[in-house]
Amino acid sequence: MPIIIKSSVNGFRRAGMAHPSELVTHPDGTFTKAQLKQLENEPRLSVKIIEGAAIDDSSNSNSNSKGPMDEERLRELVAHIASLDKDDASLWKQDNSPKATAFSKDVTAEERTQAWEAYLATLDNSSSEDAPKDENSGGEK
Numbered sequence: 001m002p003i004i005i006k007s008s009v010n011g012f013r014r015a016g017m018a019h020p021s022e023l024v025t026h027p028d029g030t031f032t033k034a035q036l037k038q039l040e041n042e043p044r045l046s047v048k049i050i051e052g053a054a055i056d057d058s059s060n061s062n063s064n065s066k067g068p069m070d071e072e073r074l075r076e077l078v079a080h081i082a083s084l085d086k087d088d089a090s091l092w093k094q095d096n097s098p099k100a101t102a103f104s105k106d107v108t109a110e111e112r113t114q115a116w117e118a119y120l121a122t123l124d125n126s127s128s129e130d131a132p133k134d135e136n137s138g139g140e141k
Helices: 033-040 071-083 109-124
Strands: 003-007 012-014 017-019 024-026 045-049
Touching: 003 017, 003 033, 017 109, 033 045, 071 109
Parallel strands: none
Antiparallel strands: 003 024, 003 045, 012 017
């Protein structure tokens, strides 16, 4: 059962991933039952579970999009993010995520989002020393 999630706060993290303030359809199996309950109980998230439906890829803006990208592509993009110069402000947005221009033109917005979420998850599971610094707070964001 596909799950559609929209966050009232862009980048709000729950169930191991950041949720954008736009509608995102996640395929069946993306979340565990415990995570689904957590998502449904979170007031900052709008969660709709589509019972017995399949994800219609034709509704995506990129006709090549098929939900989550394959693991190899994801690993490549996460490695690319990790290799970006953390001190080069021209590569990073104010929210400390990489700008679209930091990627090659064949990388879609959906792929950038998935790679950024995967990169953040690797930081959640390890030291966050490699995270870009938030210059306004003097710490990590």
